[in-house]
Amino acid sequence: MANANYNPYETAVSHVERVGKMMGMERDMIEMLKVPRRELTVHMPVKMDDGSVRMFTGFRVQHNSARGPCKGGIRYHPNVTLDEVKALAMWMTWKCTVVGIPFGGAKGGVICNPKEMSKNELERMTRRYASDIYSFIGPQTDIPAPDVYTDAQTMAWIMDTIAMHEGSATPQVVTGKPVELGGSIGRDEATSRGLMYIAAEAAKTKVMPVRGASVAIQGYGNVGGNAARLMANELGTKIIALSDSHGGIYNKDGLELSKVDRFKRDTGSLTNFPGAKNITNEELLELQCDFLVPAALENVINDKNADRIAAKIVVEGANGPTTPKADEVLLQKKIMVVPDILSNAGGVTVSYFEWVQDLQFFFWTLDEVNERLRQVMTSAYGKVRTLADHKEVDMRTAADMIAMGDVARAVQLRGIFP
Numbered sequence: 001m002a003n004a005n006y007n008p009y010e011t012a013v014s015h016v017e018r019v020g021k022m023m024g025m026e027r028d029m030i031e032m033l034k035v036p037r038r039e040l041t042v043h044m045p046v047k048m049d050d051g052s053v054r055m056f057t058g059f060r061v062q063h064n065s066a067r068g069p070c071k072g073g074i075r076y077h078p079n080v081t082l083d084e085v086k087a088l089a090m091w092m093t094w095k096c097t098v099v100g101i102p103f104g105g106a107k108g109g110v111i112c113n114p115k116e117m118s119k120n121e122l123e124r125m126t127r128r129y130a131s132d133i134y135s136f137i138g139p140q141t142d143i144p145a146p147d148v149y150t151d152a153q154t155m156a157w158i159m160d161t162i163a164m165h166e167g168s169a170t171p172q173v174v175t176g177k178p179v180e181l182g183g184s185i186g187r188d189e190a191t192s193r194g195l196m197y198i199a200a201e202a203a204k205t206k207v208m209p210v211r212g213a214s215v216a217i218q219g220y221g222n223v224g225g226n227a228a229r230l231m232a233n234e235l236g237t238k239i240i241a242l243s244d245s246h247g248g249i250y251n252k253d254g255l256e257l258s259k260v261d262r263f264k265r266d267t268g269s270l271t272n273f274p275g276a277k278n279i280t281n282e283e284l285l286e287l288q289c290d291f292l293v294p295a296a297l298e299n300v301i302n303d304k305n306a307d308r309i310a311a312k313i314v315v316e317g318a319n320g321p322t323t324p325k326a327d328e329v330l331l332q333k334k335i336m337v338v339p340d341i342l343s344n345a346g347g348v349t350v351s352y353f354e355w356v357q358d359l360q361f362f363f364w365t366l367d368e369v370n371e372r373l374r375q376v377m378t379s380a381y382g383k384v385r386t387l388a389d390h391k392e393v394d395m396r397t398a399a400d401m402i403a404m405g406d407v408a409r410a411v412q413l414r415g416i417f418p
Contacts, residue, residue, distance in 0.1 A: 073147030192226030194346015219296035
């Protein structure tokens with residue numbers, strides 16, 4: 001669903017250039033923040049179930065570690081590129097900083113189609129990838145997590161592979177792993193729960209009732225699916241549209257989520273859900289609604305469709321779903337956009353909680369995790385909203401200013417070695 005005409009790394013760099021100049025940042029610092037600290041490309045032979053050997057290409061990029069170890073997910077997708085991974089690593093730096101957790105940004109990816117691979121093939125590829133990036137990652141260096149088409153099982157394989165290299169248990173080397181192996185309760189829905197907290201705060205800013213508000217969500221994976229459930233059950237919103245990679249469904253009176261879940265499990269798709277109209281992913285973005293949640297891939301809101309976006313509030317669930325030109329159009333239309341580095345930071349926040357719990361070998365209850373997440377997300381929203389009002393800028397610019405300013409100060413305080 002990502003638009004191939006847009007380069008996410010160019011988008012990420014353009015934000016650094018624009019915001020750095022607004023802040024009066026020195027050119028040397030802007031150049032440092034634009035480029036990743038380290039990037040690794042690996043080419044991996046993997047034995048397939050039929051006995052053949054297939055080559056896969058994987059990446060791991062560390063953007064900045066001035067504030068602490070790098071942190072970021074690993075995605076499996078046929079369209080993964082190095083530039084995409086570089087952009088995602090940079091956004092992770094800003095995301096960790098804007099919510100105040102002591103991590104820098106990293107990201108990883110493997111070019112593959114997991115839908116066409118068996119579980120055994122995925123395990124062999126994952127373990128080979130983990131072995132190839134072994135010297136690049138670690139609990140005090142770079143901590144991976146799940147992302148697109150990876151999950152707790154993927155993290156368990158990586159953790160076990162690293163443990164075989166180390167000769168000892170290393171639960172702190174990844175987050176988002178199964179609870180039985182040191183994962184945190186609440187991690188599975190953390191990104192969506194954080195997004196829900198942010199949506200509720202945004203509704204207060206717009207002086208808009210959240211109960212009964214209409215919601216359209218593009219993407220029905222972990223983020224989109226859980227966001228739909230949480231926003232409906234805990235905020236009382238009305239989910240009017242949902243979509244997956246096959247297409248979308250729409251009912252202005254609301255969708256019954258339990259039936260949608262069952263239909264998706266039974267058919268593998270949302271399309272043709274009884275009682276709903278089939279729509280495209282593009283049409284979903286243009287629906288009249290209170291909340292639009294793009295929770296799929298990058299650049300889906302761009303200069304070709306921004307003028308037709310009709311939501312009151314866009315809460316970004318995906319990374320980089322809105323291009324810079326689209327941001328300008330939405331700002332002119334007075335559509336409030338809550339940027340990804342704030343609205344989907346719940347996942348990395350609870351990943352930080354998981355890392356802390358693993359380091360201490362002491363685990364929290366679900367209520368403790370959720371309450372700490374709520375405090376982090378609402379506090380971060382308040383800081384961004386306050387700066388946006390004070391500087392008379394949009395929320396993305398305000399979030400970038402907070403993040404870039406804090407990272408730049410950390411770089412200056414540490415100095416340049418040698």
